[in-house]
Amino acid sequence: MTTAARAAALRHTVPTPPSPLHLEAAYGAHNYHPLPIVLTRGAGAYLFDDAGRRYLDMMSAYSAVSFGHSHPVLVQALTEQAGRLAVTSRAFHTDRLGPFLQKLCRMTGMARALPMNSGAEAVETAIKAARKWAYKVKHVPEGQAQILVAEGNFAGRTTTIVGFSSEAQYRDGFGPFAPGFASVPFGDAPALEAAITPHTAAFIVEPIQGEAGIVVPPAGYLAAVREICTRHNVLMICDEVQTGLGRTGALLACDHEGVKPDGLTLGKALGGGLLPVSAFLARDDVMAQFTPGDHGSTFGGNPLAAAVGHAALLLLEREHLVQRAAEQGAYLMAQVQAIAHPAITEVRGRGLLVGVEIDPAFASARAVCEALMHEGVLTKDTHHTVVRLAPPLVIEREQIDAAVQALARALRRLKA
Numbered sequence: 438m439t440t441a442a443r444a445a446a447l448r449h450t451v452p453t454p455p456s457p458l459h460l461e462a463a464y465g466a467h468n469y470h471p472l473p474i475v476l477t478r479g480a481g482a483y484l485f486d487d488a489g490r491r492y493l494d495m496m497s498a499y500s501a502v503s504f505g506h507s508h509p510v511l512v513q514a515l516t517e518q519a520g521r522l523a524v525t526s527r528a529f530h531t532d533r534l535g536p537f538l539q540k541l542c543r544m545t546g547m548a549r550a551l552p553m554n555s556g557a558e559a560v561e562t563a564i565k566a567a568r569k570w571a572y573k574v575k576h577v578p579e580g581q582a583q584i585l586v587a588e589g590n591f592a593g594r595t596t597t598i599v600g601f602s603s604e605a606q607y608r609d610g611f612g613p614f615a616p617g618f619a620s621v622p623f624g625d626a627p628a629l630e631a632a633i634t635p636h637t638a639a640f641i642v643e644p645i646q647g648e649a650g651i652v653v654p655p656a657g658y659l660a661a662v663r664e665i666c667t668r669h670n671v672l673m674i675c676d677e678v679q680t681g682l683g684r685t686g687a688l689l690a691c692d693h694e695g696v697k698p699d700g701l702t703l704g705k706a707l708g709g710g711l712l713p714v715s716a717f718l719a720r721d722d723v724m725a726q727f728t729p730g731d732h733g734s735t736f737g738g739n740p741l742a743a744a745v746g747h748a749a750l751l752l753l754e755r756e757h758l759v760q761r762a763a764e765q766g767a768y769l770m771a772q773v774q775a776i777a778h779p780a781i782t783e784v785r786g787r788g789l790l791v792g793v794e795i796d797p798a799f800a801s802a803r804a805v806c807e808a809l810m811h812e813g814v815l816t817k818d819t820h821h822t823v824v825r826l827a828p829p830l831v832i833e834r835e836q837i838d839a840a841v842q843a844l845a846r847a848l849r850r851l852k853a
């Protein structure tokens with residue numbers, strides 16, 4: 438037997454273990470299309486694959502990893518709390534929830550907070566609060582409350598939420614959908630005002646649309662929405678699950694226009710990149726609509742989530758990450774613009790939430806992301822034509838430089 442034949446025979450009898458990638462493909466639902474890479478470790482703005490290769494994370498798990506991967510302060514808060522008390526349900530008080538909610542309300546200027554887990558749950562909570570407020574306070578006839586949303590919105594994947602999406606794929610095959618929603622063009626304040634009826638309970642809006650492709654509304658839009666909502670006694674609810682907690686260079690993206698909403702959803706970064714932690718926050722008379730038994734969540738507000746969420750908020754202040762996002766974001770945007778490649782048709786965003794529009798005649802945004810992976814940078818396209826650049830807020834200048842150089846090389850590689 439030749440060496441080659443013996444090796445071939447051995448390969449036959451001793452199958453190599455299937456890779457985690459193939460196991461996912463074989464046993465998982467195919468509801469994602471991940472890049473072909475298997476990550477095993479993260480530290481700060483870096484991720485490492487199973488071959489030990491290092492990548493810059495320019496996506497931060499859709500903005501959930503604002504503090505970088507496994508921030509030691511947050512990991513310590515997590516492990517200490519996990520060893521003491523993790524989950525109790527809300528049937529009892531814990532020493533962790535009150536202080537977390539106090540910190541959250543004081544930082545955001547909202548009166549009360551209701552903790553949930555995912556962003557979609559926070560938005561569902563907002564919908565329930567707005568409807569009940571409309572019936573009990575605004576005296577909208579029972580069953581008639583209407584909620585306005587913006588075209589291009591993304592608020593999660595529950596059946597109610599995809600029911601008011603304008604994205605055909607998010608809806609296809611999942612109906613029938615809940616009634617009581619209508620949409621208006623994003624960034625168009627007069628269109629909002631025209632759509633308001635006496636039955637309108639709330640307008641739910643992202644200050645910058647993230648999943649729609651980092652869409653920034655015209656200056657003055659949020660302030661105009663605030664004024665219109667106040668005049669018509671309609672709740673302005675800002676979905677800041679993605680834009681909140683410093684991502685755009687302000688604590689809340691609403692702060693850029695000095696606007697205070699009546700309701701606010703937070704998620705993603707609130708869990709410090711370690712756990713799903715979300716919240717619906719609101720003014721007093723809105724949150725007062727919930728009475729015991731109206732709403733809840735087995736895991737929402739558990740002491741482990743509260744400890745990590747609280748530590749994340751303290752860390753945000755201690756490391757001045759809001760200011761950092763503003764400075765690093767402006768630098769990132771300027772550097773990407775300076776690439777001046779003809780395939781880049783627009784660079785937009787605010788803070789460290791940046792979208793790079795790629796001319797589809799040149800390449801798909803997915804192809805750019807694949808090329809970026811080969812250059813040691815990980816990110817995800819959004820809406821086929823936009824490359825999202827949303828690194829952890831702790832990213833350093835040199836890392837931004839490296840990411841921008843990688844983008845320039847990836848574009849050159851695609852041309853070749």
Ligand SMILES: *Cc1c(COP(=O)(O)O)cnc(C)c1O
Nearest residue numbers: 555556557591592593647678679
């Ligand atoms: C991601 C996102 C959500 C949904 O959060 P999940 O944790 O995925 O349920 C809601 N709103 C906005 C603006 C988001 O970006």
